[in-house]
Amino acid sequence: MSIPSVTELTLLKCLWRQHPLSAxxxxxxxxxxxxxSYSSTRKTLERMVEKNMVTLHAVHGVNVYTAALDKIETxxxxxxxxxxxxxxxxxxxxxxxxxxxKLVNHAELAELEQLLHDWPDGRQ
Numbered sequence: 001m002s003i004p005s006v007t008e009l010t011l012l013k014c015l016w017r018q019h020p021l022s023a024x025x026x027x028x029x030x031x032x033x034x035x036x037s038y039s040s041t042r043k044t045l046e047r048m049v050e051k052n053m054v055t056l057h058a059v060h061g062v063n064v065y066t067a068a069l070d071k072i073e074t075x076x077x078x079x080x081x082x083x084x085x086x087x088x089x090x091x092x093x094x095x096x097x098x099x100x101x102k103l104v105n106h107a108e109l110a111e112l113e114q115l116l117h118d119w120p121d122g123r124q
Contacts, residue, residue, distance in 0.1 A: 003081050004074065008048055010034055011041070013103060015054065016071045020064035072108055076115035092116035 004012060014029040015021060021029070027041040034041075045065060048054045054065045075098075083089040095113035098104060104112060 002051070003077050004048075004053060004069070007034060007044055008053060009074075009078075011044060011048065012053065012067050012069060012071075012074065015065060015067035016103070019066045020057065020059065022062050022064050026065060072104070072111045072115060075104065076112055079112075079116060 010030050010033050011026055014026055018029075023042050023045055024038070026045065027038045030041065045054065045056075049056050049065075053067070053069050055068050057064055057066070079093050079098075083091075083093045087093075093116065095109055095116060098109055098112060101109075
């Protein structure tokens with residue numbers, strides 16, 4: 001699995017919270033964090049569709065987007081990448097570092113812990 005960029009992750013987090021969303025709705029939700037133009041949001045979404053990170057559908061004549069990447073698998077990939085590349089750890093990060101996250105609930109924490117421990121061959 002490829003790891004989304006920070007800006008791609010921002011858009012994915014919006015879609016994991018609520019979906020489907022139009023490009024305008026995504027821009028309005030992500031703009032306080034990204035501080036960029038609507039055209040930048042649209043261009044990023046186009047690239048994310050090409051990378052199969054999001055899906056695009058027309059609803060009542062409006063293009064809307066839905067996350068194609070699973071939230072927990074994506075977060076596990078980020079955690080493994082951070083642990084390995086940044087912290088130079090061979091073992092998975094402890095799941096308690098995600099406690100208090102607004103992005104995952106208790107059941108998702110358990111799933112995340114399992115994914116971190118069962119990562120195939122310890123590779124991304």
